[in-house]
Every structure is written in structure tokens, then in C-alpha cells.
Amino acid sequence: MPKEPAERVTKVIDDPATPLWRGTIALRIVTFLFAAANVIANQSGYIRPELAWTTLGVMALWSVFTSRAYSSTWGRRWPLVLVDLALTCGLMSLSPLIMSDHQLLTLNVPLITTIWACVPAVALGALGGPAAGFAGGLTVGLSTYLSKGVPSLDLLRDVVLLAGAGMVVGMASATARRSAVLLAQALRAEAATAERERLARSIHDSVLQVLARVRKRGMEVGGEAAELAKLAGEQEVALRNLVAAAPTDSTVDGEIDLRPGLQLLATPRIQVSTPATQVMFAANAAGELTSLVREALSNVDKHAGEDARAWVLLEDLGEEIVLSVRDDGPGIPEGRIASAAAEGRMGIEKSIKGRVESLGGTLELQTGPGEGTEWEVRVFRKGAAR
Template sequence: MTDTPLWRAVSALGTRDPATPLWRGVIVLRVTTLLFALGSFIVHYDGYTNKWLAWTSFGVMTVWTVLSSALYARPTSRWPWLVGVDLVLTVALMFTSAWILTTAQFDANTPLITTVWAAVPPAAAGTRFGALGGVLAGLVVSVVTGLVRFRFDVDVARDGFLLTASGFVIGLAATMARRSADALTRALRMEAATAERERLARSIHDSVLQVLARVRKRGAEFGGEAAELAKLAGEQEIALRALVTTEPTHPSENGTTDLRAALQLLATPSVQVSTPAGEVQLPEHVTAELVAVAREALLNVEKHAGEEAHAWVLLEDLGTEVVVSVRDDGPGIEQGVLERAAAQGHLGIAESIKGRVRDLGGSVALDTAPGQGTEWEVKVPVAARGKR
């Protein structure tokens, strides 16, 4: 199963950083800005007051360019703390300009020893942490620039705007790249799982399902105990068909499961399940509780409505909330029966249905009358999708 081209594509996407092209851009930016800083260093070198410190600062810039570029080039070494060290080191080198440049050079707006090399940390922070990280790093570099120059004028403000804007844009691009890759991975995983289920369904249809269908048909013709076996075979046939045609219900990487797929497994000859065409992803525990509520309602149908009763399970995703309805065509519940049962200490429905839904922050409505069947309507707010 995992050796198919689709699963190999899913595996490849899962091990690759979608922001890798942006990291390559950060490396190119670091190297080119170092070359620009070298040109500025050569042009203004004669005017520096502390040439030894100037050489030391530029040497550190060169070594860090080589080291950080090598680390940024490898997906396994793009640690969050590395970006933090990058920013701190850059800021420290910017402060050395206070002892390198003369007062006349500051008055002439001579570039700091780091010059445009200092623009790399906001780009790296945006690539690693997103738009907010890029903006914060850009603001830090901008403020330090003003502190080193002892003034906040139009030039400093302009540079600060460009730094924060570039950090924001690069961060936004990195975030969109990761989201797009996640969406593509989910789509490929779903396609691969669907293809595998179809393969299994074809195999099972040619063997097990055909046998169950024949037992159901012949048993019903013979009657008696054979009819009972036919009924059981029919139930297993429907359950097996639902199993091989329904998406997996195990949790996804973000801890959610598909409520639609989980409810479809409740289908039997006497229970029909109607769900939306798309997935209804909810946190794993929310899905489990709603399925338990539906099972409890169906159990009450089996206990009190008789074997001939039919039930319908309906799932609706309304955007702001999900609604699960369980309706049957049984005799219904007489008014006051539930209240008397609760007063006598029989809390099965109250705790299994109302209690579960209450814990999820939802609501329950019961519509029933003698001879008109029973309908439970459970509503859970969409906010429950984010609960863990």
C-alpha cells in the first residue's frame, strides 16, 4: 500500500520543507550583502577610527556568512534558536560601528560596518516564523540602527519600513507555502487512501460480499432459522460495504477525525446514514462523543421501538455548528416518561446523550409524540473543532 506512487509522493512532501526556496534566497541574500559590505568596507576604511575592530567585525561577518549559510542550506539544521542567534549577532556587530566610524562619518550618513548585511535576519525570521517573526526582527534591526546613529530621522525610518515590510512579505510567503504544501499532502493522502479502498472493495466484492449476499438471499427464501442467519449476513454485508467505502477514521496529524466517516459505519439494514459529500473534521474526542451519542440514540430505538423500526442518522455541517439528528419511525415517547425515569434514578438518556453534548458546549432537542416516532437533534458549535 505504502509503495504506490501516490504514497511515495505523500512521503516526499512530508519530509520536505515547503519554504526551502525561500531559505535559498536567504543564503543568496547573505552572500550578496556581504559582498556589498566588503565594497563599503574598502571605500570607507581609511576614515575608520578603529581599524582593528573594523577588521574583526568584518571577519566575524564573513565567518558567520559561511556558517549560517551551511546551516540554513540543510532542512534539519534550521533551528529556531539559530535564527535568534543570527539576529543577536547582527545587532552586536551593528553596535561596534559606534567605535569604528568617526563623528564626521556619522554626520555624513556613512553606512554602518554591517550596512545591508543587517537585512538578512528579518528575512530569515520571516522564513522560519512567518510574517510576525519577520516584522519583529525588522523592527529590532531598525531600532538598533537608530540607537547606533543616535538619531531617528527620515533615513532611519525609511530603512526600518523596508526591513519590516520585507520581513512581512517573506514571512507571508513562507506561511502560504507551508499551508499549500499541507493542503496538497492531505489531498494526495486522501487520493491514495481512496485508491487503496477501491482496490480492497473490488477484491472483497469478488469474494466475501458475494458470499454474504448469497447467504442473505437464500436464507430469506428458506425462512425459519435460516432467515435469522440471512438477517445477520445482511447486516454484516452492509457493515463491510461501509467499512471499505468509508474514509479512515483514525486521527490526522493535527488530531482531528472525520465525523462523516465515523457515522457512516453505523449503517445497518434498519439504519440509514446521510452525510455531506465532504469531510467534517472535528477533534478526535468530539467525534468520539458525537458517535457515542448517535449509538445511544440508536440503542434506544432497538430497545423501545421494536425490531421492525427503522432509523435515520443525518449529519449537517452548517459552518458555525454541526448538527447530528437521529430519527426513527417507532411508537414515540409519551409525555413525562423521561422525567419519571430521571426521577427514579434511570439516567441513561440524560447522561449518555444530554450529558455528553453539554460537555461539548452543545445543545440537545427531543421531538417525540405517541405514534409519531422520536427525533434527537444534537447541535455542537464549530468552536468545538479547536478544543483539545
């Protein structure tokens, strides 16, 4: 049987960098074998061969431990990776005690840890991204310089390779995590769309057909039945908008699509226009903007008359969101807002102006006798320059 979308989401977001950790384990094993061959080949020239074999034994035990740790999520944590870096640099610092001066100055005789020391930089990249991998490579490179004691072109090349390897693995890790998040969002949207389509079919075959029948029959009968038919027609339109509205999507940063909440406000008298693509906005701010529009439309219903129509327009300008609510009612008389606030009626002051101020946006009102009313709200996205 095919996996359910929810199961696939759990599998995707579990640990997207797992292939990189497996590569880190393989690199540790291969580089340890090279380090062992290095000790065997150069032990005759060591001034303390017993310390060399002890160091190699510690490297072997640590390779086994970290291989098991990095193969599970419990080991992929900052404390263990930083201890790995510190232990590697510590073992490398034993090279002057093990190797002769001639070996330290000879370019073709590597330090006791040799290329085994590159693993912590790769692990840091897999865990923390390109910056952590780059810093880990520089740290190992600095430890190499302190152990050698003599700068050289080969040493500089090793530092560049270490830092570059850590950074490249970090970039791959960051890309894997971003891709996993995007895939999880796509799978959630797929599941939500499938459920919405199932509900839409069920509603269309039952509730919508009944409402359409009531509306048609009520208009034919007339009288009070016509009023019921009008209400049934409004509910039919509202229910169709609910079914047709795009499913609400969210991100790990707490952003949601602003369009669905506004699309649900559409009725035969209210037209809602939104972009074809998602308009992602902070979830709390999106809720406040939707409530603001609902309050403005409520004022249209209360004060603009039964035949007044309203239009809601949402625009995404990149750094800011522009939301307009316009009606063709009689307009707001001059001084009416101030007098309503003095009477204790705080609908506009609190529900509209107050919300815009709390979001750090701007509010513009255009109205006049017989000209209708238009509210224009501008709210900047988080981090955008005002």
C-alpha cells in the same frame, strides 16, 4: 519506479521552508561581499581602520557558520536566529567607533555592516512567519537609528524596507507550511482511497457475493432459513456501507471527518444522510457524537419494535454541527425517562444527555404517543461564538 504516497508525504512535511532558507544563505553571501567592498572603499576615512577589518573578519566567520547552519535543520532554530540578530546589531553598534563623525552624517557612507544587517530579519521571517520577520526588521531598523544617532528620511525608508522584507518572507514561509500540510493530507487521502478500493474489489468478489447468495437462497427456502437470509442481508448492507464509506481524514489540529463514523451505522432499517463535503470536527468530540448516535439507535432497536425505522441527519452550519436521530416508533411515554433514571438505567442520562453536556452542546427531544422520537443535538465548533 514512482514513489509511494507515504514516502512523498515524508518528503513534503520534512522542511517546506527550505527554499527560503537557501535564499537567506545566498543573501548573506551577497551582502557580505557588498560589506567588504564598502570597507575597502571607505577605510581611508575610518578613525579605527583596524577595528573595521576585525569587524569584517567576524562578519566573514559568522557568514560561513550561519550558511552551514541554515542549510541544515539543526540550525533553523530560535536560539541561533536570535543570536544572529543580536550579533548583527552588536557589530552595527561598533560603527560610531570606526567611522568619523563626517562619515556618520554623510548619507552615501553606510554603516560598517551595511545591507549585511538585513539577513536576520529574513531568517526570522522564514522561521517564525510574518510577525517575527516584521519584528526582526524593526529591531534592525532601531539599531540603525541608534548607531546613526540622527533620524532622516533615508533611515525611515530603510526601516520600512527591512520590516517589509521580513514580513513578506514570513508570509511566504507560512504559506509554504500550510501548503505542505494540505498536500500531505491529500496524499494520505489518496493512499487511503487506493487501499480502500483494493479491499472493496476483494470483498466484492468474495464476501459480498457469498452473503448475497445466502440471502437469496434462504428467502427461497423459507422457514428458519429465511431468518438467516434476513441476517445475511443486513450484514451485506452493513459491509457495503463500510466499503463505500469515505476514508477518515485528519488534520494537524486533531480534527477528523465526522461522516465516515456515522455512515457505518446505516442498515436496511437505518438511513444516514450526511453532506457531500467533509465535516471536520475535533477527534474526541466526533467520537462522542458517534457514540451518542449509536446509543440512540440502540434504544430504537430495543424499544421501538422490529419494524421501526430510523433516520440520522448530519448538518454542517459552519459554526455549529446539528445531528438529528429520528424514528417512527411508538414514542417515549411521558415520565418514562425519569422513571428509568430512578431505576438506575442511565442510558439516556449518561450516554446521551451526559455526552451533550460534556461537549457544551444543546439537546432537544421531541416525542409523543404514536409520534416517534427525535433527538436533535447542536454542538458548536471550537472557538465559535455561542
